[in-house]
Amino acid sequence: MGEQGVCSGKKGGIMDESLRDLFPDFIEETADILTRVGETLKTFGDLPSEAEREAAVADMFRGVHTIKGGCAMFGLNELKEFSHKIEALLGAFRGKAVTLTADRIQTFVRALDKIDEGLRAAEAQFRGVPAVENPTPLEVAAVSVEMPVDRPMEKPAPLATHELVPAAQQGAVEVLRVPLSLVSTALNNIWEVFLIRNQIGYLFEKEKEYLKDRLDLLQSWENLDSALKRHISELESAVMAMRMTSVKPLFSRMEKAVRSYLTSHPDKKIEFKTAGERTELDKKVMDMLGEPLIHLIRNAMDHGVEKAEERVKRGKSETGTILLAAEALADRVVVTVSDDGNGINGDKLVQKAQEKGIDVASFLKSAMPVDLIFCPGFSTAEVVTDVSGRGVGMDVVKHSIDELGGSIEIRTEIGKGTHFIISLPLSLSxxxxxxxxxxxxxxxxxxxxxxxxxxxxxxxxxxxxxxxxxxxxxxxxxxxxxxxxxxxxxxxxxxxxxxxxxxxxxxxxxxxxxxxxxxxxxxxxxxxxxxxxxxxxxxxxxxxxxxxxxxxxxxxxxxxxxxxxxxxxxxxxxxxxxxxxxxxx
The missing domain is CATH 2.40.50.180 (CheA-289, Domain 4)
Structure with a gap:
């Protein structure tokens, strides 16, 4: 970056070189704050007492204030000014000058999305890579956060998880942030000790015959070996737990994708639901899972859920549903993306595959017709959109899941919807x-x-x-x-x-x-x-x-x-x- 600031634009500040090592931590901490504030906003209408609502507003105010201070420190002046606008509005709610209505909550949610987009753009510039589909911090700062006029309080639109706990109700937890690379190094060393222990045990068993007259020594060895194995296992579990992280941030990212899609597709109404957000997954696995999930969510929105008018004609609710769920089962985590839309027509897939010259007869000996969508370049979309339909994506999804040592299964019913079931190993170690x-x-x-x-x-x-x-x-x-x-x-x-x-x-x-x-x-x-x-x-x-x-x-x-x-x-x-x-x- 040299003398250039992290952010672009004429108003961009210059980052102090002594702070560069702290910038990744700032991005991570800010993402946590945005998630917490967003969750509080989405459950604000359900808070039963005035005291809880006041505490929630105060917590959101502190969070946005922290973001503003961090942006100022790292030279993100446009984002600092944008955060200041939000902070000022929260201050008005905090002082009870105005009330936090449903429309204003939705405005705040969109504003938080813009801050997140700006931070992603700043992070991309910091790392020297182009930001995909994200505005610059200067463009974010130009977004209006003007509040709608007062109207009676009502619950926010149903685009939230049903498992969220308001930040005001969460207990304080001491946290020490450690780079993932250090955790991985510690884990690799534990595995090396594990291998050495196995090799020592093998050599001992191999020479056991020479110690048949020293039963006391044999017993002592077995006791020590058992204790060593137990402690290695406990140490591995403890360090592995450091690499495990909740899928909640990943689910929040998917929710933002749905919200963004709906702003440009007014003919569709979608309720996004989540389940199992507290399920934990290896950080590396979760990072690699992001792209496959976004492909599945986009396909569910674009090809799965019908337009509101079409759903009504079919006797369905005009609002479609997309469910993103995670569940830990033994040594695996199952992630499911479901929709109640069109379903996948296997006969049409077979017809399309034959037109593309795919050996369908041979394919169906080992797979179901719906699995044809995982073939490279295969698409059933009638119209190519800015979201999907170009024949790329689903083969990438399967390849990514394979890379993680997982599997993906499709269950579908025409007119009822589709379930994509991803099974991933809890640990790859x-x-x-x-x-x-x-x-x-x-x-x-x-x-x-x-x-x-x-x-x-x-x-x-x-x-x-x-x-x-x-x-x-x-x-x-x-x-x-x-x-x-x-x-x-x-x-x-x-x-x-x-x-x-x-x-x-x-x-x-x-x-x-x-x-x-x-x-x-x-x-x-x-x-x-x-x-x-x-x-x-x-x-x-x-x-x-x-x-x-x-x-x-x-x-x-x-x-x-x-x-x-x-x-x-x-x-x-x-x-x-x-x-x-x-x-x-």
Whole structure:
């Protein structure tokens, strides 16, 4: 930035270089204040007593005053002046010169959105990257915050969560802000200690025979090892908790997107609801989840929820509903985006896919018709808008979810609405894994994905139309040969007669079996990213170092099955192309 201020425009101040390191903290703290003030505004009409309303106004006044002071300190003069206008109006409400009506609440909400946009623009300038769809701080300062005339108090428009607690009712909590990089470094060191502990345990077990006459030493070791494991686990949980953060700020960002959309689409009425805002997610995971969610919300607004007039004709309420919900389930977090709009017509998707030359027959062997919307460049929009319909977005959504080690499922009913269900791992670090052998090499997989491990005679595997099946609990399951997929010798050889090992997993409600060479053990391991020099595959979740010192790839078995189907579709197209070429010759 040099001698230039963080903000642009003739009135922009110059930031003191000694304050540059504090600017990211200022942005984060201001975002927290904006969220708190926004929540208080949205629940203001529900406060039962005059004392609570006075306390809420006072808290909002202090918050905006803090923002104004921070903007002044960092040279954001336009935002400082804009914040001062809001502070002055809150001061009038605080002094009871005027009343805080429903219309004025909505004006304040829009003003807070403008401050947030200005801060995002300032942050983008600070980092040297262009701000996407955000005005400069100077443009924000030009926005009017003139208050509407008095009218009777009524509840604000229903565009808020139903779980919010007024800031005035929240207890003070001591907070120490620590850069995420430091927390990640501490966590990485804990995982290294975890690996060393496993290796020491392996060596001890290996030499245990030499200590068979020292039972006292063996007992002491086992006690110490158990205590060390417990303390490492507790320490990991404590540090992991530092990386966990509520999804509330992410949900608030989605709410602003809905509010912004409605200002330019008066023919639509949408009530945005949230649930599970206190659900916590890894900070890095949540940051990466933002873009997929905004795509889903935009599609729900643009293609899901009908226009108000059209909804009435269909016997629906003129106001559509979009629900964004989060729920923690065991070792996963499920995020759902739902709407009560058009639903997705699978038949139309198939027709569009055929027009685009997609091998639909092969695709539907492993997926539902609605999953076609995840194909690159695929769109069902009749009209391209500034929000969606360009054939980009949904494939990016799926790719982003895959990158996080998650999955996305669609449930839809024509005329009733659509649910996008995203399942994400709570942690991408330590997992219980099943180790198995394929072609003489060890691999691992999250034990939570495996429903059952079974051994049976190879002769029980039957083939039909190029696919393999087994009869499992009175149902036929398709069998996928992992060795063949990984380029090793196939385990399905009709001339052989031996037992094989199958990992039964569940994908979108359907059971399938993955054929492996044999299962070694179940073990708790640390999953690390695949080194940058190695190629990236969607079905490789990461790598780990075993207590023996051996490195293994951790496979996402559901993604393995998807990749096998994808390879079959590609090879099928190649075969068709060769047949056409031969016919042409």
């Amino acid at each position: 330590v997992i219980f894994s099943t180790l198995f052998e394929v072609g003489g090499e060890l691999y691992g997989a999250n034990i939570g994905l495996i429903v059952e491990i079974c051994r049976m005679n190879r002769a029980l595997i039957k083939k039909s139309n190029g696919a393999s099946y087994i009869l499992f609990r009175e149902k036929f399951l398709e069998v996928y040969d992992l060795a063949e997929f990984l380029g090793k010798a196939t385990l399905i050889r009709e001339e052989d007669d031996f037992d094989v090992t199958l990992l039964v997993i569940r994908i979108k409600g359907e059971f399938v079996a993955v054929l492996v060479g044999g299962v070694r053990q179940n073990i708790e391991i640390v999953v690390k990213p695949v080194p940058e020099l190695l190629p990236r595959y969607s079905f490789v979740q990461g790598m780990s170092i075993l207590p023996t010192g051996q490195a293994v790839f951790i496979l996402a078995l559901d993604k393995v099955v998807e990749a096998i189907h994808m390879s079959k579709r590609i090879s099928g197209k190649d075969v068709q192309k060769r047949e056409v070429d031969v016919a042409a010759q």
